[in-house]
Amino acid sequence: MTAIIDYDAGNLRSVEKALLALGDEPVITRDRDTILKADRVILPGVGSFGDAMERLHQYGLVEVIHQVVAQNTPLLGICLGLQLLFERSDECDGVEGLGVLQGEIVRIPDGEGRKVPHMGWNSLKLRPGTRLFAGIPDGSFVYFVHSYYLKAADESQVAATTEYGVSIHAAVESGNIFACQFHPEKSSDTGLHILKNFISL
Numbered sequence: 001m002t003a004i005i006d007y008d009a010g011n012l013r014s015v016e017k018a019l020l021a022l023g024d025e026p027v028i029t030r031d032r033d034t035i036l037k038a039d040r041v042i043l044p045g046v047g048s049f050g051d052a053m054e055r056l057h058q059y060g061l062v063e064v065i066h067q068v069v070a071q072n073t074p075l076l077g078i079c080l081g082l083q084l085l086f087e088r089s090d091e092c093d094g095v096e097g098l099g100v101l102q103g104e105i106v107r108i109p110d111g112e113g114r115k116v117p118h119m120g121w122n123s124l125k126l127r128p129g130t131r132l133f134a135g136i137p138d139g140s141f142v143y144f145v146h147s148y149y150l151k152a153a154d155e156s157q158v159a160a161t162t163e164y165g166v167s168i169h170a171a172v173e174s175g176n177i178f179a180c181q182f183h184p185e186k187s188s189d190t191g192l193h194i195l196k197n198f199i200s201l
Contacts, residue, residue, distance in 0.1 A: 002026045002199060003038035005065070007055040009045035009080060011183070018185040018192060024199045030059050040199060041068050045080030046145070049105065050092030052080055062098065069100055069177060074201045077179035082150060082172070085179055091148055101174060102153035108146070111165045117147040122162040122170075122182075130159040130173050132180075134197050142170075142180075142187040142194075150181060 004015055006028050019026040026042075027034060035041055043065065045052055056062050068075050077085045086097050089105035097105075108116045121141045126133045144162070150169040152158050159178075160171035171180045178198060184191035 001038050002040045002042060003035045004028045004042045004044060005035065005061060006030045007045075007052065007059055007061055009047050009052050009055065011044050011046050011079070011185070014183075014185045015042060015044050015078065018195055019199065022192060022196050022199060030061060032060065032064050035061075035064050036067055036071070036073075038073065040074045040076070040201065041065075042076045042078065042198075043081035043084065044078045045084065047080055048091060049080065049083055049089040049097070049148070050095045052084055053092075053095050053097065056084070056098075065098055066100070072176045074176050074178065074198065076198050077177075078185070079146065079181060079183055082179035082181050083148060085172075085177065086150065086152075089148060100177060101157065101172065101179075103169075104151055104153075105148045106151055107148050108168075109165060114165045117145060118164050119145045122164060124160040124162055124170055126160050127158065131201065132159055132171065132173050132178050132194060132197055136190060136193055136197075140190045142182040142184065142190055144170075144182045146181060 083105045085100045086103045157174040159173040162170045184194040
């Protein structure tokens with residue numbers, strides 16, 4: 001069973017629908033015991049870093065997420081869910097992230113012909129040997145919607161990058177922790193393959 005953490009942050013149903021299509025049994029929940037007993041946990045999200053952290057604290061989910069990590073349950077962050085796993089974001093000065101991984105979230109720089117937020121399909125440069133991207137060809141396209149991007153402190157944890165005026169750390173993989181800045185649930189067959197890899201761990 002896959003627990004999808006519910007903290008009022010959007011895109012829950014699209015993640016649930018994708019997992020159902022893969023034959024998984026997802027449960028959208030903020031119940032501590034359900035999350036801790038799950039085989040896998042997904043932290044989705046769209047919206048503001050500060051608001052999201054406030055709700056995670058409000059619902060008592062910060063401690064629960066740290067327990068998920070400590071007990072080695074596979075955890076997948078999606079979009080804002082990736083950003084929350086890190087230490088801080090330019091979007092909300094002074095707001096601490098979950099700090100599960102080291103790094104910061106910075107704004108995509110403005111540039112000629114470059115729109116922010118970044119919305120659309122971009123190709124991935126994949127690090128060989130990752131579990132999340134097993135069987136997926138280098139250069140595959142996935143769907144992004146974001147104004148901020150990850151600069152991971154430890155580049156060995158970066159599983160995929162993309163280019164949008166700057167080099168963006170598009171996915172990370174570290175032990176039982178996985179995360180994507182893009183939306184696998186909106187990335188057609190490639191995205192479903194990524195989610196299938198995750199639920200097969």
